[in-house]
Amino acid sequence: MEFVEYPDRDMMMIDLANILVTELTAALKHEDRVSFAVPGGTTPGPLFDSLCAADFDWSRIDVILTDERWVPETSERSNTRLLRERLLVDRAAKARLIPLYAEAPTPEEKLPDLSIAVGPLLPINVLLLGMGADMHTASLFPGAEGLEKAFETHAPLLMTMRPKGATEARVTLTAPVLAGAMAKHIIILGVEKRKAIEKASKLDDPLESPISAVLPGSTVHWAE
Ligand SMILES: O=C1O[C@H](COP(=O)(O)O)[C@@H](O)[C@H](O)[C@H]1O
Secondary structure, eight states, X not given: OEEEXXXXXXXHHHHHHHHHHHHHHHHHHXXXXXXXXXXXXXXXXXXXXXXXXXXXXXXXXXXXXXXXXXXXXXXXXXXXXXXXXXXXSGXXXXXXXXXXXXXXXXXXXXXXHHHHHHGGGOSOSEEEEOOOTTSOBTTBOTTOTTGGGGGSXXXXXXXXXXXXXXXXXXXXXXXXXXHTOSEEEXXXXXXXXHHHHHHHHHHXXXXXXXXXXXXXXXXXXXXX
């Protein structure tokens, strides 16, 4: 893994947006459609604010979340809502969103349909991941039931996760899908997450530190 430290958060968001645009533009030169996977949560909002104004052919970009919480878009917890409000606006409004949520009480009912749309996007051209201080990435949480299956070579593309103590179920891209991306970036902020990613690289045990599975070949972008 490569670790890039930025002088401050604003600089990181602008520089990282430029890196992502450069990679997406390069991919568009040799592919009809280009897939771009992005995280939800609290970290990427300011990055999306920069990215959405980038001037390139967004109409050929397929945007997919790395994971979604099983809540409707009206919820503040919806990662899709974050995308619609902060990324899929301005020039980026022309991109196509591949949903990871559909209205149903549980994700299991919709998982087969949602998975069908994921296959044609692979391998993901450009992947941006977030990480929690507990070393989870996407919705691969340490200790979640069924986590082992998400790291198997032939894991399904999408899985349901129910992290311990969480209020809602989740849908997540699995480890082979994430690790197989052609360009991989991880965005983290603050001292606690820096320590967590250092710990994960030493542990190198995806069940304890799920982020470990995607560290090889990734660039970690950090600002305090
Ligand atoms: O729940 C989630 O957590 C991670 C990290 O979120 P953050 O708020 O600490 O930035 C995020 O990457 C993931 O997409 C999200 O569903």
